[in-house]
Amino acid sequence: MKKINFSVSGVKCGGCVSKLESGLKDESGIQNISVSIEEQVVSLELDDEVKPMIFKKQIEELGFPVSKMSKE
């Protein structure tokens, strides 16, 4: 298990948060999702063998450009 933080822009309100959560929750390999509006960060807990890159694309397709990604 690893935790990846994606710095995003454009997360404005609860609507954006639920859009992100519902958009990501069915993806295999994700154990946990948390979104912070203040920090503009999407944190994903991923299975070790999963590549974070697909989720970067997924988040951007939902309309939130990712400027930074880091492993915690």
Next chain:
Amino acid sequence: MEINKKIIGMSCAGCAANIEKALVGMDGVEKTAINFATESGQFVLRDENVWANVSSKIEDLGFSLSDERKEKDESDDLRKFFISISLSLIIFLLAMGPLKNLPNQKINWLIQMVLALPIWIWIGLSFQKSVISFIKTGQSNMNTLIGIGTSAAYIYSAFVSIFSQTSISLGLTQRVYFEAIGFIISFVFLGHFFETKAKKKAKEALNSLLEIGAKTAWIIKDGVVEEIQIQDVQVGDVLRVRPGEKIPVDGKIVKGRSSIDESMISGEPLPVVKEVGGSVFAGTINGESVLEFKAQKVGKDTFLSQIVTFVENAQNNKPQIQRLADQISGYFVPVVVAIAIATFVLWFLVGPDPRWGNAISNMIAVLVIACPCALGLATPTAVVVATGRASMKGLLIGGGEVIEKGTKINSIIFDKTGTLTEGKPKVVEFKVIEGVDKKKLLSDIASIESYSEHPIARAVVKYAEDEEADFDDPDMFENISGKGLEAEIGESTYLVGNRKLLEEKGVSFKDEFSPSKVGSYVYVSKDGKFVSLLVVGDEIKPEAKKMIQDFHNIGIETWLITGDNEVVAKEVVDELGIHNFVANALPLDKAKYVDQIKSEGKKVVMIGDGVNDAPALAKADLSMAMGTGTDVAINASDVTIVHGDIHKAYEFLVLSRETLKIIKQNLFLSFIYNTLLIPVAAGVLYVFDGPLMSPVFASIAMGMSSISVVANSLRIRNVI
């Protein structure tokens, strides 16, 4: 005031020139632009009252005006050809075939007369009209020649058929020319069919330009997103564009960041990354993320609309070349008429009795025999064989005029992108400093770049995949907008981006470590130390060099006009041996340079593939588009190179030169038999106890010239 009208009845560029000639210097007429290809005219007049004079003048010349922009359909010509040729074949059987003299001569002739009537007056109407305008104005072309011959033949033959007793007592020679009328007009229409088909293609250019634009836009008003029609967008509206959608109008980005495919505007294959504050243009395609932007220019003011207007004006003001067949006919008609009159006068004054009968019969014979049946075939058959051969070779040619234009070309202009280069960015150089494991470094760089959507990054990833590098996951990744990426893999920190990125982060360079290739440079540092340089470039097509050489060998001057900078342009020019170049050319400037080169007396062919090339393509004397390019460029062009192989441009010029040679031979062949028979028709042989004219002679001449012309045209197949 300005008036735009549709002009009906122009059969060649000569007609357009005649109208302009007639209007020049007319009181109150400030400017006229008559376009044969689009069958339209633009008139700038002092005031409304002038229009009445202008329109009656045009109608006097034998053309009609209409407001409606009705498209002429090539199937119309084909239908007329089939009707005409079927009737002609029946007439032929009645006149010379197995039905000859059945049931008796008089009825036989009357049947022929009825069958030939629609060919003469309905299908051949435009020819007969041009005879009237010839009588009024003295202007003549191929149509006039055909009109005079067929009218003289029909009226004479009909008179002889109906009033046989009267005609015998007048001493008119008892013969009819109905089958000649039929075949002449049929073959001309077959030629028309090919030409109309080509012209129609040219008209599609403007339509497809407009089709690039989006039809609707998503407007954000009071926090609600709503779809509205493109024409309802106002300056200042905030619009949303989703990934993959077209940008509806010109504007400035207020939210989001995305790479935008501007290839239809700029011709550049690489998408451009734009963010808040960046300008976007109508017709371009949004890349991977949602953008919001403020509309700045809408409707007629967008960059795309400007190009449309530009192409429209360029096409309107472009001089059309006069067709060779028309040029020759123009000289031929007055001579033939003069010979016919002389024949009449001489037979009347010094000929044997019946003087009236002989004078009229022989004058008619001259007019009929002077109208060469194969004239209508001379150009089209050569063009059909040439275009057929060309399309087998991957060249689509827009008709006979294009081939005639091709022969006059002495300069060629290339726009670099996509025509001389592959148009696909790839890594052309990968340098590392000493002591670095190249393969391991490439894996790390590619792992980082795989997180970026940037086209250059994608080219790097592609290169790494081809080199079979392993991909890893960076532990940290940051996108430093407009500069590059910062990432951590294991214990190492990498910077991958432009020189500015590394300089800002305090990385020092070895200046001798300079790239030898032209392209976009990607600098890489590891833990604050410069380690590698990649060059992502666009490679020159392998066949380009040979082609440039080939052009030089046939005496064509080469030019390169490109939006690229001096260094890139210079490298391409030097590598290919191109004569002249212009760098840093803006899209709309390209057309200006084409004009400039033309003003030096050069006949220019332009090769392009993007929308940005459309104005320049429209300005050039001859234009070619890559079939792999955008539809607009293809439609604005005379020639399309199907698979994007630029060497075909050379083959086209060779083909057009050879084809023109054949056309000239054809015109000679089509005139020679008939011309030789003019003295016979005029009765010269009779003076030496020889025969007078007979319809059989006319048929033999037609058959001989047609066969010669067709056989000669087939030789074009061996050219390329």
